[in-house]
Amino acid sequence: MSVINTPNGYTLDNSGKRVVVDPVTRIEGHMRCEVNLDANNVIVNAVSTGTMWRGLEVILRGRDPRDAWAFVERICGVCTGCHALTSCRAVENALGIEIPPNAHLIREMMAKTLQVHDHVVHFYHLHALDWVNPVNALKADPKATSGLQHIVSPKHAKSSPGYFKDIQTRIKKFIESGQLGPFKNGYWDNPAYKMSPEADLMAVAHYLEALDLQKEFVKLHTIFGGKNPHPNYLVGGVPCAINMDGDMAAGAPLNMERLNFVKARIDEMVQFNTNVYVPDVIAIASFYKGQLWGGGIGAKSVMDYGAYPKVNYDKSTDQLPGGVILNDNWNEVFPVDPADPEQVQEFVTHSWYKYPDESKGLHPWDGITEANYELGSKTKGTRTDIKELDESAKYSWIKAPRWRGHAVEVGPLSRYVLAYAQGSEYVIDQINRSVSDFNSLAKTNLNAKQVLQSTIGRTLGRALESKYVADMMVDDWHDLMKNIKNGDTSTANMEKWDPKTWPKEAKGYGTAAAPRGALGHWIKIKDGKIENYQCVVPTTWNGSPRDPAGNIGAFEASLMGTPVERANEPVEILRTIHSFDPCLACSTHVMSEDGEELINVKVR
Template identity: 40%
Template structure:
């Protein structure tokens, strides 16, 4: 007899996400549904505004990847007006983007996702001396893993446990059957978890040096950047470079070694190594290294075939709302291109049903009306195909493009873990790809810094002039690669103000519901075939969804909670805070 499991909310993410799955008698997931329970309407707010304000408003879409939407809003307007910012401005934007990618990727693994791989309580059983010795297996310069440092970390954890409150480590599924790291390895990861609290501050400062502050930097403007004095100050340039080197060192000698360790130990854990579901990937070029030279590649890979790289046709990017809590008005089209996109709420609610309760018994519950509408997220499609976006897509496209930077790091990871290429197409591979992307930037990002310094010797321009003709209509877009994948903003300008604005963000691509052809989105497909060891502790579901680094605040554009309370697995929010 099939059973329904509801995980609501999925925590340690940005925003509100609910996952419902159907399992068979062997506890294998046969169907899955992804739903956002949050409506925002940021796109609607931008309508009627001066287009020069679009970036400042758009960055409020998210409090984590604020720079991504800021840059997207500014660049979309520049594209509409036909503006090409000076190379100095483009390179400064690239440096800020690298800082965000650094920050987002390391915070994701340790703060948001690491506890899905690391059994923290197991670290209490570790031998700190043996753990210190083990750390040299993975790096010649291990970070924060001296025997004394590990003993201190272990004592902090022990004091937490003795106090009766584990704080940020509360409510974990400790002892779960699918954990694979040894006590010593868990202690190493925990030590890096704590060290990250210092490192993420350095990454944030990298953005603030050229952006005035982080989050919500303020130095981008239509036409270029305003941080002129910082760009021309050798001290500020040196400060940015030194912080880059600090974060890059952590990536190379803590983050990357921890992923290699996980790759070795989880190689035979089917819940993380099985196929990734969707094998359609799309990514866009990003991280400008010099004039017209990018670190990350563009393209489309279909059916996991990296022998063929297809160019992106922007006209094939469309969204539909068949199973989303929206409706399209004044059109018979099922899919709309973002230039013509609509964001009209049409909430139809949940329905009465049943789910598995905490005691593994069937109980009444409010559940998604999956035959109709069931999410505040739209369903983006490329040529009517569901696609996965994110670092895994970036790595897969990079391999297909024979990108030397990406290929070198990806090949090294597979060699160090002794994993086959196919292992990348999995939950483990998706998590590793985020590290591969971070290491690719750590190893090559200073090329952009050097290009900026060199260009400043002969050119100190930072902003291009422009004019907005109120009697002319404009349209433009930004497409780029941000921490969670391919992001695009699309704008129409009429009478000098924004007539229409649509953002197609990474988590919309990944978390969207079924489409009119009943094709599942990336989250939903990634769960199919996963075996759940314990229905009352669905760690496998949480781990797989976390591997995408969900940002639901970005992907929807409030529900009334006055209805009946849900019976489901509650992954308490305090588990996500530190």
């Protein structure tokens, strides 16, 4: 390959200088990224690779569908809970089970807690250091930092000069100790970092605040689900009883004391999102106003199944509506049907899997997960030490999902673009206010599309969603309390728990708004056991390799046209890839080098 024009509108050129980032760190799992730079250090070709094999579907065959949630939840320890929820929904959809209203509300609060926790941890602890230079914070004037804090977010309580002076002292001791931890190996002298010392100090202070708060947020999972990570779920509802007069010793997880504790944690999430997270993203973005690159497919071709239904699993009540937008046309939104075999399909032409006919995609109900690790003839290196991949052949352990043949981006940005285009008043107000604040700080005059269609816009979308779901949880909590006061304490529907009540064959699907985007599970049940199970996860959509038509996925598309300040310190690549919050653990799983069994565990 030299120069190729893709059907989805990108011109790829692999004749320039090849830069390899392997592994891409500060993500969940393992990923490799290769790009070609032209003479001006602009990315003209991108190759995204998942470097672990996915095999969970194989593990699930023949198992009890009621247990599937516990297996799939272990796909990832970061987006913990969303796979369990989606699995329960898939089984309930297959068997025609309706869960009680209380179970729905509790599931929603658990899912939204995950969103806030994941988004906060992603930004401050996985993504912020792509923009924030902690070493530069040592040059800051604490008094000026306090002044900046009052401009960015005057309601945040921790804003005195003394507070920032103490933070600066902590950073200095940390750096002087030589034990840099997460700050080690950063490109801290790279001119691609644009923030003032005061902005860096403010952001590092909030990095530390978020580190303390995130452990408080997930206590909701321990209240409702018994633990975190991997809280407990239940086909038919939730595994926690309500007894307002009971106590913990009597085996009543939900009483008034526990529910008040939940409300206090929700209030903390609301305050942090409102006073810290969203203002920080807008303030940081203002320093990078001239670098609104990295949009790729984002906001041009986007997809989501719909998110946060108010009534059980009724998609017509989704607070963030689903759909598909193609080719930047926000005036036309196509409906999504996960059960339609012509819509969601996975291709493996450039993936290390085997299909009977690799020119065709398979709907997840008919999905096949059969490993086929082979390298193209133009690959440089060996099977165990690849120097450069051959993207004209198979080059990733991630499949290539497509919606009616189209490569689309999924994620909080996609949900927000779809909601904005479909007239969601809350989202429109959020975006317009944020863009106005950005323009005020950056002294620019950009519109919503210009801001959203970028790496910065993708990061902003995630922050805005975090605030929205925290606000939604307040309503969920009050609705739960109203039901309980009206005498409804049911949390599970066990009418179809016994497999004897099931049909001989059934199939279903479940979808959810995972932190990283549209998540879908598809299940086929036969004779009470799982016949086939397939997960199509957000990073599979975003990190997909090319399909038979040559369309590139969202990771690859987002890198195209990005200028790189220093080829040997490609922080710009990290910024854009990290903006998706990749989860390679979700999209791939592990196998041995020669394909043999790694370990056999027997439980007696």
